[in-house]
Amino acid sequence: MDGGSAYNPRSVEEVFRDFKGRRAGLIKALTNDVEEFYQQCDPEKENLCLYGFPNEQWEVNLPAEEVPPELPEPALGINFARDGMQEKDWLSLVAVHSDAWLLAVAFYFGSRFGFDRADRKRLFTMINDLPTIFEVVTGSAKKQSKEKSSVSNHSSNKSKSSSKGRGVESGKYAKEMVKDEDEEVDEEDEDEHGETLCGACGDNYASDEFWICCDICEKWFHGKCVKITPARAEHIKQYKCPSCSNKRGRP
Numbered sequence: 230m231d232g233g234s235a236y237n238p239r240s241v242e243e244v245f246r247d248f249k250g251r252r253a254g255l256i257k258a259l260t261n262d263v264e265e266f267y268q269q270c271d272p273e274k275e276n277l278c279l280y281g282f283p284n285e286q287w288e289v290n291l292p293a294e295e296v297p298p299e300l301p302e303p304a305l306g307i308n309f310a311r312d313g314m315q316e317k318d319w320l321s322l323v324a325v326h327s328d329a330w331l332l333a334v335a336f337y338f339g340s341r342f343g344f345d346r347a348d349r350k351r352l353f354t355m356i357n358d359l360p361t362i363f364e365v366v367t368g369s370a371k372k373q374s375k376e377k378s379s380v381s382n383h384s385s386n387k388s389k390s391s392s393k394g395r396g397v398e399s400g401k402y403a404k405e406m407v408k409d410e411d412e413e414v415d416e417e418d419e420d421e422h423g424e425t426l427c428g429a430c431g432d433n434y435a436s437d438e439f440w441i442c443c444d445i446c447e448k449w450f451h452g453k454c455v456k457i458t459p460a461r462a463e464h465i466k467q468y469k470c471p472s473c474s475n476k477r478g479r480p
Contacts, residue, residue: 241348244338245355248331251281252362255327258287259320259366267316270308278303279323281331301333324363332356428470429454443470
C-alpha cells in the first residue's frame with residue numbers, strides 16, 4: 230500500500246482534498262476499472278480490502294498488519310461475497326462499505342488534529358455536497374441530478390409566470406407536493422391554502438394532492454376532479470375549469 234499512507238492532512242481543506250482523492254480512486258475501481266477490480270477479488274484468496282489513495286489510485290490488498298492500524302481499515306473480505314451475489318449487487322455492497330470507510334478516515338483526521346465543532350460541520354457539509362460512491366455506482370446520482378434540474382427549471386418557469394401580477398397563485402397550476410421537500414415550504418403552503426376548497430367537490434386543500442387553478446375564475450380544483458394530471462398541466466398555457474369553458478361556449 231504505497232498510496233501515500235504517510236500523508237497527514239491537517240486542515241479542513243486538506244482533509245477534504247484527501248477525501249476527494251481517495252473517493253476518486255474507489256469510484257475508478259468500481260466503474261472504469263471494474264473488470265480488473267473484479268478479477269483481483271478472487272474468493273480463493275485471503276481476506277482482501279479495497280483501498281483508495283489521495284492520488285486517486287486504488288488497490289486490492291490484505292489488511293494492514295499493525296494493531297491498531299495507522300488509519301481506519303476498509304471492509305474486510307470483500308472478495309468472499311463476489312461469486313455469491315449478482316455482480317451489480319456485490320459492487321453496490323462494496324460501494325456502501327467504501328463510503329463508510331471514507332467518512333471514517335476523514336473524521337479520524339479531524340479528531341487527530343483537533344477539529345472543533347465548526348470545522349467538523351464544515352468538513353461534513355463539503356463531503357455531503359458530493360454524491361456518495363454508492364450513488365455513483367448505482368446510477369442514482371445521475372437520476373438525482375436530472376430531478377434537481379427539472380425542479381430548477383420548473384421553479385424558473387413559475388417565477389416568470391408570477392411576474393404577470395397574479396401573486397402567489399400565479400401560474401397555470403399548483404405543483405404536486407412531494408413529501409420529502411423542505412418542511413418549511415410545506416408548512417407555508419399548508420397555511421396559505423389551508424382554507425381553500427375544491428371548486429368541484431368542496432373538500433379542503435391537502436399538500437399531498439395535485440391541485441390546479443382556473444385562470445378565469447381563479448378557483449382551485451383537485452386534479453382528479455377535473456381530470457387533469459401534473460404531466461398534462463405542464464402543457465396547458467391557460468387553464469379553464471369546466472364551468473368557465475361551458476360559459477364561453479354559450480351564445
